[in-house]
Amino acid sequence: MDELVAKQAAEALDVLNEHTLRTVHWHFSDDTGSPFWLEKKQELNFDPLTEVKSFADLKKFPLFEDEWLRGGPIRRWVPKGHAxxxxxxxxxxxxxxxxxxxMVIExxxxxYELFSETLPEAYFPKGSNWLMLGPSGPRRLRLAVEHLAQHRDGICFCIDLDPRWVVKLIKKGWMEHxxxxxxxxxxxxxxxxxxxxDVKCVFATPKLLxxxxxxxxxxxxxxAEVGITGIFSGGTEFTPQWTRFCVEELFGGSPEESGVYMTPTYxxxxxxxxxxKPIRAEDGYKISYYAPQPRAATEVVQFDDYNSVVAYGETGRVKLYTLTDEFFVPGFxxxxxxxxxxPFDLYPWDGVSGVRPFHELASATTVGVY
Incomplete structure (x- = not known):
């Protein structure tokens, strides 16, 4: 890591530490916190308001369990500060x-407004209309992509797609259906x-694209011929091989040659x-993802110790932190x-590459439309 990036990384960590402190105080203060976290505070063996002084201190919390999100009441997650x-x-x-x-408010x-700032104007022109080719229904993506289009002065066209039905068809082996x-x-x-x-921009999952x-x-x-210039895509199906296929076969060459630019997301x-990180043929189409710090952060941690990160270039499991005033996840x-x-100059904090299903769960994971 060069000197400038190291300096930027140190500054980014300072910002993350401050943001963590503010977020924890918001979620655990009686007048702003959510019923869920105020109740959970009673079970903790430490006081988050006095003992969390940095991002590293989030390791004092137990891991966030996705079972907590199954079933209601949903209002227990709404912070009092957003009543x-x-x-x-x-x-x-x-x-x-x-x-x-x-639960989400804004x-x-x-x-997606932050994400909008990363899109190159040449391929995602402001005022362009969008196509949302992905899951609809109670999923965040549909409304988020529509907001992205509107934020960029465009109009979003959506299709009807139920990924739950897709997964059921796969599990039943109904491949014809x-x-x-x-x-x-x-x-x-x-x-x-x-x-x-006049649709120029598209969101699509890899399989649907x-x-x-x-x-x-x-x-x-x-x-390219129907006028699409910018593609935003996401999902674990994104591999260097698939990206190469898209660029060389589906699009007709690099953005400079074909006029089509694709940005993978996770x-x-x-x-x-x-x-x-921008994908380049000379890097072998390697895909590295960087979380939107300080609102979220990811770590790649050891398989046998979820509180220890692996060395750069080493393999581990992805650990996620969400730190907004609406939602707090201290390690999932x-x-x-x-x-x-x-870290690198554009995102001066840790990233993760080669994302794929966790090997211990891989056989039980059905990817569906992604």
Missing amino acids: GKPVYVFETGGTTGIPKSR DHWKD LEEYKKHCIEQAVTILTAGH ESLGEALEERGTSI GNTLMGLACS MERDEGEREA
């Missing part, structure tokens, strides 16, 4: 059993793209959106693993 504001609820999972629910807007449902979703997208709506490219090719056109309902073990990446 009276309209509340959204976003769900994740739910193919079998009770889905995990996260976090999805703020996360799965193929038809995928076709149904792609047909909706092609209809929008060929209806004169590939299917869209193939469907357009069957109709004698392509992603995100979920708990943390928001991690951006990737993701279902993913990857390699720890060093």
